Amino acid sequence: MTNVEFESAVREHKDRVYGYARSLLRDAEDARDAAQECLVKLWQHRDHVEPGTGCRNWLLRSVHNLCIDRLRRRSVRREVDPDEGPEPADLRPGPDRLAASSRTADLLERALMGLQERDRAIVLLREVEGLPYEEIAGILGMNLGTLKATLHRARERLRRELIRQEVTP
């Protein structure tokens, strides 16, 4: 990947990477750091990453792993300092949220945040990013059967949550 291709890839995927990190970490500052780290890693590995779909999948895999590392560190900090408590969901109406301030989007966001981290990752990677099952299974270290069963449960849970909020008919 040349410097020009790197710049093009960053401009194309930066929001995807940041959005994924934000959805998984539920913290804008943490997401910002993870996205930066991920894009810098792409620069360091640019000789081994092909532009295009391969680059997108590489970035999602990389940012997912960086987010998981951060979530683990958080849980370790919580064990050391129990008073720290769980991170609150970042549901403040930021500029992006205000720009897309539809009630459905807001409720969907809340429903997504209610899922466990792994389930949320599966829904985002499959339903939002459209990654192939094999790729998601590789990223998450799951077999295909478990992956699909988890996705089915996550879909049902989101559906129930949205019905409860009277979004879907």
Next chain:
Amino acid sequence: MNACDVGRERVHAFFDEVGDGPVPESLQSHFATCAGCRELFDELTILRAALRARPAPPMPDDALEVVWERTVRAPRTGWLDGRRRAAVAAVLVTGVSLSTLWLLRTTSAPSGPTPAEIARAEAQADIVLSYAARAIQATRTATTHRVVGSKISPAVRGDVPSDSRRR
């Protein structure tokens, strides 16, 4: 209304594999008899559409600036960056190693016989020459005896029998 177990599996399988394409005949005929599965299908269709339409929050501009500063705008660490420096170092180390090996081989290889080998060869040559000299001398003596001996009378040679000499 709840979806039936069989129908639920088939609806999820549709979203797993196709999702956006036409609904198969078999599933449509099932919906005609199972309102719960029809409802599930409609709700999952709306859910998928909502997820795909979900706005991606833009990465803040200042965060992107940091990325540029740490990548394409990062100052070079010299005339070679890390990987190229490593490659050049590897080539240099290999070159020096091969040169050293070549020098060791050429200096340790014998350029001529050692003094001890020369002395041994001279001694062997002396022995061969002495054998040759003795052989030549023996041949000469034998030949002389044969030529000269045929021209000397037996009496002079002392070959006369003792009884005839007494007579």
